[in-house]
Amino acid sequence: MLEVVQHGIEATVQDLYGRPGYYSQGIPPSGAQDGTSLGLANLLVGNDKNEAAIEITLLGPQIRFRDEHTIGLTGGDLSPKLNGSPATMWESFAVRKDDLLTFGRIEKGCRAYLAVAGGIDVPEVLGSKATYARGEIGGHEGRPLQKGDVLATGKPKAAAEDLIGRRVKPDRIPRYTNRWEQRIVVGIESYVYTDTGIKTFLTADWQVSSKIDRVGYRYTGPQLECVKRTPPFGAGSDPTNVVDSGYPVGSVHTTGPGVEPILLPNDAVSGGGFATIGTVITVDLDRVGQSKTGDVTHFKSVSVEEGYRAWEERERLLTESSIEQGR
Amino acid sequence: MAHRSARYDYGGDRYVFVEFSIDMELAENFKTLSMAEAIKQAHIPGIVEVIPSICSMLVEYDRASIHADPLIRRLREIEGSMTQLTEIPTRIIDFPILFADPWTTECAETFKSHHNTGQVPNLDFVAEVNGYKDRESFIHALCATPYWTVMVGFTPGLPWLYPLGVRNEEAIQAPKYNRPRTWTPDRAVGLGGAFLAIYSVRNPGGYQLLGRTTNPIYDARQRHPDFKENPVLLKPGDILKWRSVTREEYDQIWAGVEDGTYRFGIKPVTVEPEAYLRDPRGYTAANLGGS
Numbered sequence: 001m002l003e004v005v006q007h008g009i010e011a012t013v014q015d016l017y018g019r020p021g022y023y024s025q026g027i028p029p030s031g032a033q034d035g036t037s038l039g040l041a042n043l044l045v046g047n048d049k050n051e052a053a054i055e056i057t058l059l060g061p062q063i064r065f066r067d068e069h070t071i072g073l074t075g076g077d078l079s080p081k082l083n084g085s086p087a088t089m090w091e092s093f094a095v096r097k098d099d100l101l102t103f104g105r106i107e108k109g110c111r112a113y114l115a116v117a118g119g120i121d122v123p124e125v126l127g128s129k130a131t132y133a134r135g136e137i138g139g140h141e142g143r144p145l146q147k148g149d150v151l152a153t154g155k156p157k158a159a160a161e162d163l164i165g166r167r168v169k170p171d172r173i174p175r176y177t178n179r180w181e182q183r184i185v186v187g188i189e190s191y192v193y194t195d196t197g198i199k200t201f202l203t204a205d206w207q208v209s210s211k212i213d214r215v216g217y218r219y220t221g222p223q224l225e226c227v228k229r230t231p232p233f234g235a236g237s238d239p240t241n242v243v244d245s246g247y248p249v250g251s252v253h254t255t256g257p258g259v260e261p262i263l264l265p266n267d268a269v270s271g272g273g274f275a276t277i278g279t280v281i282t283v284d285l286d287r288v289g290q291s292k293t294g295d296v297t298h299f300k301s302v303s304v305e306e307g308y309r310a311w312e313e314r315e316r317l318l319t320e321s322s323i324e325q326g327r
Numbered sequence: 328m329a330h331r332s333a334r335y336d337y338g339g340d341r342y343v344f345v346e347f348s349i350d351m352e353l354a355e356n357f358k359t360l361s362m363a364e365a366i367k368q369a370h371i372p373g374i375v376e377v378i379p380s381i382c383s384m385l386v387e388y389d390r391a392s393i394h395a396d397p398l399i400r401r402l403r404e405i406e407g408s409m410t411q412l413t414e415i416p417t418r419i420i421d422f423p424i425l426f427a428d429p430w431t432t433e434c435a436e437t438f439k440s441h442h443n444t445g446q447v448p449n450l451d452f453v454a455e456v457n458g459y460k461d462r463e464s465f466i467h468a469l470c471a472t473p474y475w476t477v478m479v480g481f482t483p484g485l486p487w488l489y490p491l492g493v494r495n496e497e498a499i500q501a502p503k504y505n506r507p508r509t510w511t512p513d514r515a516v517g518l519g520g521a522f523l524a525i526y527s528v529r530n531p532g533g534y535q536l537l538g539r540t541t542n543p544i545y546d547a548r549q550r551h552p553d554f555k556e557n558p559v560l561l562k563p564g565d566i567l568k569w570r571s572v573t574r575e576e577y578d579q580i581w582a583g584v585e586d587g588t589y590r591f592g593i594k595p596v597t598v599e600p601e602a603y604l605r606d607p608r609g610y611t612a613a614n615l616g617g618s
Contacts, residue, residue, distance in 0.1 A: 023387065024378040025559040026480035026527070126558075134528065135483040136547040137558070187336045188344050233495055234351030234381075234520050243351045244478060244487060244522075246378050246385040248338035270480035271380050279339030307340025308390050 002069075002116065004149040006062040008103065010213070012131035013120050013139035013151075014038060016050040016318075018266060019128035028268045029249060030130040030138060033214060033289030034111050036174055037075035039318040041115035044072030044092040044166050046157045049318045051119035052129035054145070056112040058292070060103025061145060063114070065095045070117040070156065070163040076109020076176060076290055091167035091326055092117075094160060109176040110212070110292040117156035117163050132267055134215060165326040172322040174286070178295045182263075182284045183302040183310070184252065189242050189275035197225035197258060201277060201299060206261065208295040214267035217288055219297060224258035224277075235273060244273045250280040252299070263288060281307035283314045333362075333406055335399045338385055341375075343395050345402060346383040351521070353489065353607075355382040356477045357600035360563055361413050365405050371398070379563055380478045381487065412600035417564040419473070419616055421592030424569050425577040426450055426466050426538040430512045435536050441506040449535040453501045453518055466571050469499065469537075473615050474523055476565040482530055484545035484559035488523040488567060491603075492611030495521070507533035514539050541572075541580040542591055551584065553591050566596065568616050 004011075016039050018031025032038035032055055039049040047053075054063075060078050072092040073080050080087040081102045082095065089112075095101070103112070122129050122140055131139025140149055156163060190198060206219035226239035235241040238256050247253070252263045253274040261277070265285055280288065281302065291297060336344040345362070348355035363379040366386065373392030378385040388398055427448040435447045446452035454465035474488035481487075490498050498521040508531060511517070515526045517534025524534055527545040544561055546554035553560065561567075572580065583589025596615065603610045 020387070021376050023385075024376055024479065025557075026483040026485055027559070134530075135545070136528070142547060185337050185339050188338055232350040234522070243349060243381050245346070245383045246338075246342075246344075246380045246480070248342045248344075248385060250339050269482060270378065271478060272481055276338075279337075279342070281340045304337045304340050304395050308394065311340060311390055 001066040001153065002151045003064045003066055004061055004145045004147055004151070005064050005100070007144065007146050008056060008059040008061040010057040011061045011145045012055050012133065013052050013122050013145075014055045014130045015052050015128055016042075017128070018130045019126050019132070019138065022126055023249075023270050026270045027126070027135055027137070028132065028266060028270060030132040030214075030266050031128070032113065033265055034075055034113070034286040036283070036286045036314060036317065037111070038113045038115070040090070040168050040172070040322065041072045041074040041113040042119075043318065043320065043323050044074070044090070044168065045070050045115050045117040046163045046166075047115060047117065047119050051115070052122055052139075053113055053115040053120060056103065056114060058106055058110060060112065063101045065097065065099045065101070066150075067097055068160070069095050069153065070160050071095055072115045072166075073112060074115075074168070075112040077107040078112045079104035079107055080112065090173050092164055094164050106292070109290040111289050116153050117160070118154035121152040121154045134267060166323050167326045169322055169324050172317060174290075176290055180287055180291045180295060180297045181300050182280050182288060182297055183306060184278040184280045184299045185304055185307060186278035186301050188248070188251070188278070189245070190277050192226055192229075192240055192242065192275040193258065193277065194225045194227055198277070200224050201261070202301055204298075206297045206299070208291050208293055208297055209260075210293045212291070212293060214265055215269065217263040217265060217291070219261045219263070221261075224254055226258045240275045241273050242275045244271055245276070246271045247276060248279045250282060250285050251276045252278055252280065265289065281310055283307075283310045286314075335402065337395050340390060342385045342387050343398055343402065344383065344385055348382040351381060351489070351495070353475065353477075353491075354600070354604055356475075356489070357412050357415070357604075359384055360415060361409060361600070362406060363563075364413065365409060366402065369401070369405055371401055373398070378480075380480070415564050415598045415600065417562075417566060417596060417598055419566045419568055419594045419596050420542075420561075422540050422542055422567045422569050423572045423577065423580050424516055424538045424540045425572055425574060427462070428539040428577070431515045431536040431539055434508065434510070434512055434515070438504070438508040441504050441508060443502055443505055450537050453499070453535050453537065456501055457499050470569045470571055472499075473611060474567045474569070476561050476563050476567065477522075479559065479561055479563055482527050483547075484561060485527040486525055486544065486561045486565070486567070489521065491566065491615055492608045494607075501535045503533040504535070507531050511536070512539065514541070514543060516540055541577055541584055543584065551587055560591070564598070566615055
């Protein structure tokens, strides 16, 4: 068992694939904002890659272990410490009863992942253990972790001595930066922008704003030129308004007169009245989840096929072949 | 049925987008729902979910089983085989509402400076801009108009509702707030443009607040018996009938909702879109509880 001694900004229980199949009812898939890191954390400790683990955003919580566990830390470098000494990332290790895990400075990335051998034992809701906080379902009581929460864990798949010291092969560890390139398939309602507007979108350096939660990532930068048109009946009066349509997870919209693009990650709202300029390919949402306020993002237009290839690559990455025995 | 073909596009690497119209027309919503149903019936391997919206839809697929282009070909075949709009089996659901209730009134008061004119309750503003002489005549008109669920979403279970039996230009309309509120009580009934919505969870919003219903539309804990199968009450095509209640009735119904003894008034009905479109007003009055 794990006890949350202090909560950070937002720590939630998540899995890899989330809760597909309920988006038509307004319930988004949720699941790890950086699936690559959550999957690798699980593999480190012998779990199924889709097992429930803890997603830690920016300022981490303090977690006390109430028993012996094997754990793995991946994702952004939020300066994890075990009993005050730097803790290893990308390699599994043992913790003892009463050990305290804390986090410190944000060195790289935005979200860290903590997997425990056996997984975080929370009930499945609509087929997933992922937290969807706005809808108050999944994870631990449908909300981010709070001080005083106690989390149960499942049964590890192997003996501790076989799970300790496993590490992610160095060339399989994602690299984090302050300048990100996200691949996007332009389309759906990109027709509300002029060619110049689309070109501006694909060439600008977009600043990641301070609004970077699981429901929306906002960017600031230039205004996008819109086509002059009379918005259709029922749509609203802004040039980027459309009759409300579905928002793909990963879709990007500008608001009002073509400003402040907002990207909808895994806790997306399922529809609305702003034109979709395009949709970031699924695996690049992992990198979106590691970008933070002040970083720069560039959107690169790609084909759907590139999205499929990237997905297959990630599926291959999230296998035992990415793990090696350390010492 | 008019044979203007739908527009197909890619939604990243996991959705196909199908658009019937860029305008709000109930006929296009009927078509969207008909096609959504036809796609489900076709049981195409690899489809994760069909996500209909007002006049378009997203079809989510599993790229390990099917890719976008072959899926679009299948969807075009289905579209081509739809020679007429199919009957829509649906429900008429009773929605008790306390107009100008204390909770949405308090919310409107809090965000007075975000409002177009600062009128609280917003109900009076909406009655006025739609040319009703007073609150009562507006309430009477609203309760005489059944509302069609054109789409569910934004937040869990939130219905987007459009009036039945009236022409677009006759629909009750109101502008959205100048600046959105940072919160709205759950079960608040709001009007933005020609659409009514019910806030499913406490959430930001910019619709004019009319009142609060006793019917939860989303029950995350699935406690109430009508939510046993699913945390969401409404589906596209559901018809809502507003019933104005007093504060006493509201409290009584709400107590029953809370302890699970109050069951929603749900009546099955089959809508024939072609017949509706020939005579929206007459069909609504005769079959869908309009008056």
